[in-house]
Amino acid sequence: QVQLQASGPGLVKPSETLSLTCAVSGYSISSGYYWGWIRQPPGTGLEWIGTIYHSGSSYYNPSLKSRVTISVDTSKNQFSLKLSSVTAADTAVYYCAKRYPGYHDAFDIWGQGTMVTVSS
């Protein structure tokens, strides 16, 4: 079965770039599916960040688009998130997830999430 594991630094300084990786097991990314990143600030709701296909085609939340890059590395069977110029407002649990086939809004398998704090 497909499993996802997000990882990366738990602390990032303001104005720097947040970088996270999601390792996929139980399925080869190059075989298909779309993969996404969603975040959840402490005590608040979910926010879609973006989605990527194994070919590299990607879609981003318009409110974050200028700062976000999602990429895929099929050789390592993982995909990554970079968020630039971070502020305290970017402090959140970041989840990686597999998108349900055919549905832009449906993510059926989620990783456990990784907490990222933006602070000097």
Next chain:
Amino acid sequence: QSALTQPPSASGSPGQSVTISCTGTSSDVGGYNYVSWYQQHPGKAPKFIIYEVSKRPSGVPDRFSGSKSGNTASLTVSGLQAEDEADYYCSSYAGSNNCVFGTGTKVTVL
């Protein structure tokens, strides 16, 4: 795109039903039959429980049902059980390959 609006809380006694609303606009909920729902227990990742307004993924009990009218989607949990106490989030396709989530509703089983 703005977050979809959900009531902050809802509650019901064991065995009863609770319905959660998710209100958007004609650019998201009202414009497409692509609404999903997620259940999230404290400290856990969300669990996918409804897609395409009313369809249940394999393994999700039929106590969970979804519907939509105009710009508002709804999730009903029937026969409430203690383990249904959780936060619930809706999401919708918002056009141009975009997705928007709801503000979340905390369901309490009395």
